[in-house]
Amino acid sequence: DIVMTQSPDSLAVSLGERATIDCKSSRSVLHVLSNKSYLAWYQQKPGQPPKLLIYWSSTRQSGVPDRFSGSGSGTDFTLTISNVQAEDVAIYFCQQYYSSPLTFGGGTKVEIK
């Protein structure tokens, strides 16, 4: 299984500041032929299911604000929330869909300072 490790477990940021979440996979999730990393990011608010934010490590899902951005390739990835808003308080998960079993990171809780 590919193990996904997120850091930090939680972070508190001021409104308008930047939040950075890291995700590391135990094996590369880069598909050589397509040159795409099979890595997604999700946002989960209390009492709600996860919501897809980013796929292919850096492509925003339709309707996701452009303050959310993803970067990275291979085994190291980052989700950046620029200009954090109050509604961004949530837990964020990374997930690899390169191979089964699909696996998720442990989550990062983002709070407002």
Add this chain to the structure above:
Amino acid sequence: QVQLQESGPGLVKPSETLSLTCSVSNGSISNYFLTWIRQSQGKGLEWIGHIYYTGSTTYNPSLKSRVTISVDTSKNQFSLRLSSVIAADTAVYYCSRMAGRIARGMSYFDYGLDVWGQGTTVTVSS
């Protein structure tokens, strides 16, 4: 807008079988991997398995001996059965979907899990 909705008992006795159904509305299940995921306090998000709309299944090895996922294309539904449940199977169960295809025996996934059901809480207790 495509919607997924889980249904099934919220309480299951130990050693019995958990059965859930996911109904897909306002959209087709063709060309999707129809997926079950669960979330418990202790283990975060755990992928249980999926079924391609054609019926091909893949399960998490950690649950494989107890899991069956099936699809009913005529009803736009897919189902989960988890046998011999124990307290550790207590969780919120979500259904979801991922676009993709199967070619030459290989599964190719696209875009991530783009639509999720609201989730249903299942408690295993006598």
